[in-house]
Amino acid sequence: MSISLQDSTLFRQACYGAGQWIDKGDEGTIEVANPATDEVIGVVPSLGQGQVGAVIAAAAEGFEVWKQHSIAERAQVLRQWFDLMHEHKEDLAKIMTLEQGKPINESRGEIDYAASYIEWFAEEAKRGYGQLVPAVKAHQRIVVRPEPVGVSAAITPWNFPAAMITRKAGAALAAGCSMVVKPSSLTPFTALAMAELGERAGLPAGVFSVVTGSSADIGEVLTASSTIKKLSFTGSTSVGRKLMAMCADNLHKLSLELGGNAPFVVFDDADVELAVKGAVASKFRNTGQTCICPNRFLVQTGVHDAFVDKLSAALSELKVGDGFDEDVKQTSLINAGAVEKVQRHYDDALQKGASCALGDRPGKLAHNRIDPIILTGVNRDMQLWQEETFGPLAPVMRFETEQEGIEAANDTPFGLAAYFYAQQSDRVWRVSEALQAGMVGANEGGISNAMAPFGGIDQSGFGREGGREGMAEYQQLKYICFGQAGAEG
Ligand SMILES: NC(=O)C1=CN([C@@H]2O[C@H](COP(=O)(O)OP(=O)(O)OC[C@H]3O[C@@H](n4cnc5c(N)ncnc54)[C@H](OP(=O)(O)O)[C@@H]3O)[C@@H](O)[C@H]2O)C=CC1
Ligand SMILES: O=C(O)CCCC(=O)O
Numbered sequence: 001m002s003i004s005l006q007d008s009t010l011f012r013q014a015c016y017g018a019g020q021w022i023d024k025g026d027e028g029t030i031e032v033a034n035p036a037t038d039e040v041i042g043v044v045p046s047l048g049q050g051q052v053g054a055v056i057a058a059a060a061e062g063f064e065v066w067k068q069h070s071i072a073e074r075a076q077v078l079r080q081w082f083d084l085m086h087e088h089k090e091d092l093a094k095i096m097t098l099e100q101g102k103p104i105n106e107s108r109g110e111i112d113y114a115a116s117y118i119e120w121f122a123e124e125a126k127r128g129y130g131q132l133v134p135a136v137k138a139h140q141r142i143v144v145r146p147e148p149v150g151v152s153a154a155i156t157p158w159n160f161p162a163a164m165i166t167r168k169a170g171a172a173l174a175a176g177c178s179m180v181v182k183p184s185s186l187t188p189f190t191a192l193a194m195a196e197l198g199e200r201a202g203l204p205a206g207v208f209s210v211v212t213g214s215s216a217d218i219g220e221v222l223t224a225s226s227t228i229k230k231l232s233f234t235g236s237t238s239v240g241r242k243l244m245a246m247c248a249d250n251l252h253k254l255s256l257e258l259g260g261n262a263p264f265v266v267f268d269d270a271d272v273e274l275a276v277k278g279a280v281a282s283k284f285r286n287t288g289q290t291c292i293c294p295n296r297f298l299v300q301t302g303v304h305d306a307f308v309d310k311l312s313a314a315l316s317e318l319k320v321g322d323g324f325d326e327d328v329k330q331t332s333l334i335n336a337g338a339v340e341k342v343q344r345h346y347d348d349a350l351q352k353g354a355s356c357a358l359g360d361r362p363g364k365l366a367h368n369r370i371d372p373i374i375l376t377g378v379n380r381d382m383q384l385w386q387e388e389t390f391g392p393l394a395p396v397m398r399f400e401t402e403q404e405g406i407e408a409a410n411d412t413p414f415g416l417a418a419y420f421y422a423q424q425s426d427r428v429w430r431v432s433e434a435l436q437a438g439m440v441g442a443n444e445g446g447i448s449n450a451m452a453p454f455g456g457i458d459q460s461g462f463g464r465e466g467g468r469e470g471m472a473e474y475q476q477l478k479y480i481c482f483g484q485a486g487a488e489g
Pocket of ligand 2: 159160163164234257289290291292448454
C-alpha cells in the first residue's frame, strides 16, 4: 500500500466471515491494482466454494442471534457503525481512491453518502410497521406482520465501493437479516474496511460478512444456496440476467440494479446555466462511471449551441489526473477495457456522422485517463445511443419539438434515471410524467438520496434501495388470522 492511514488496521488483506478474519483462500489470492498507476496495492484471499459455504452457514447462525435483538439494539449498533464511518472518513476515502481511482473529494462524498444509508436504516429499523386489517367475520382479527427474510446476499460493483454495500446491508440488517457481501474483486478493500468497522460497532458474528474470490464461483454458491433467501445485485444487465436465471431453482427474492442509459433533455425554456451545472455534476461524477450518469444529451434547437458552448467551457476547466491531487476532477477509468469501450463509441459515432466539439480520441493519456469529450450531431444508429458508455464522453443530439425530445429520450429498453431542464411549470409536470424511468431529475442533476427509493424499470432491473421501500426488500409478510373459540359463524 502506498498511502498512509491514521488507522492502518482498516486496510485488511483478509476477508471476514463468522466473525473471523480469513487470510487464506483455498484458491490462492487476488491482486488488487491502483487504476491510477497500475501498481498492485495488496492482495485478498480467493475463497474456495467450501469456504464460502461455511461463511453462509455462519450467517444463518448470525441471523438467529440478530433477529432476537430488540429493534432498539439493532438501531444502536447501526448508529455506531455510522458514527465510526464518519470518524474514519478520511482513511476510508483514501482506501477508496487508492483502489477505485475516483477523486479524493468524491471519495469523501461517497463515504458520507454510504454512511447516510446506515443512518437512514438505523432509524427505519424502528418503523417496520405491520397492519391490522378489518376482517369480514366478527370473530376474526387479521394481523399482517413483516418478518425478516433470513440470510441475504449482495454482489456489488467497483464504481461505488462503499455506498452500494451500505444501501443493501443497512436495509438488510435493519430488517433483522444477516448479509454476505461479495464486493467487486477490483475494489475489495473498502468493503473490508467497512467490515472492520462493523465488527467494532458490535455486529455479532455472522451478521455481516465479506467474501472475496472468483465472481463466477461465489455467484454459483450464493445462488445455489437454499440458506440464502434474498440476493441483491448491482452491476451490468448481462450479469444480472444470468444471476436471475441461477436463482430460479431456489426462487430467491431478488433486487437487480442494472445498467442505465439515462437521457438528459434540455428544452428551449431551460435555464441553460443550470442545465450545464447539472450536466457536469451528473455526467462527470466518478469520471462518467455511474449507472445514473446521463448517457445521451438531447437539446432543443433554440438552446443547442449555447448549451454546447457553455458545456465545453465548463468541461475545459476540469483537471484530469491522479485522484489524490485535491484539484483533480477527472481520474483514470477503472481499467484499459473501460477506455476501449469509450474509444469504440467515439470511433463508431464519428464514422456515422458525429463531430467532436471538445476533446480528442481517447487513448492518448497515460493510466487510462481521458479528457472530457463532447460529440455533436449524434443519431440513434450509433452504439453510444444504445449502450452505456461509462466514461467521460457526452454525446449531444439536437431535436425540434417537445414530443420529439420525449420520444427520443424514451427510445431505450433501459429505465434507470432520466433528467430534464425546463422552466414552464406545465411542461415540467408533463415531461416528469412522460419520461420512462425509475428516477427523474427535473432541473436537478444530483438525485441520489438515502431517503428516496433508488431503482429502475425494464432492462435496468427491479427493486428499490433506500427510502421507506428499501427495508421491505428484506422482509416477507406473514398474515395471521385470529379466531375465537366458540364464536364462529
Ligand atoms: N449498475 C451499475 O451500477 C453498474 C453497471 N455497470 C455496467 O456494466 C459494465 C461492465 O462492468 P463490470 O464491472 O464488468 O460489471 P459486472 O456486472 O461484471 O460486475 C459487477 C459485480 O458482479 C460481479 N460478477 C461478475 N460476473 C459475475 C458472475 N458470473 N456471477 C456473480 N457475480 C459476478 C463482479 O465481480 P468481479 O468484479 O469480482 O468480477 C462485480 O462484483 C460497465 O461498463 C457498465 O456499463 C458496471 C458496474 C456497475
Ligand atoms: O452506479 C451505480 O450503480 C451507483 C449509483 C450511485 C448512486 O447511488 O448515486
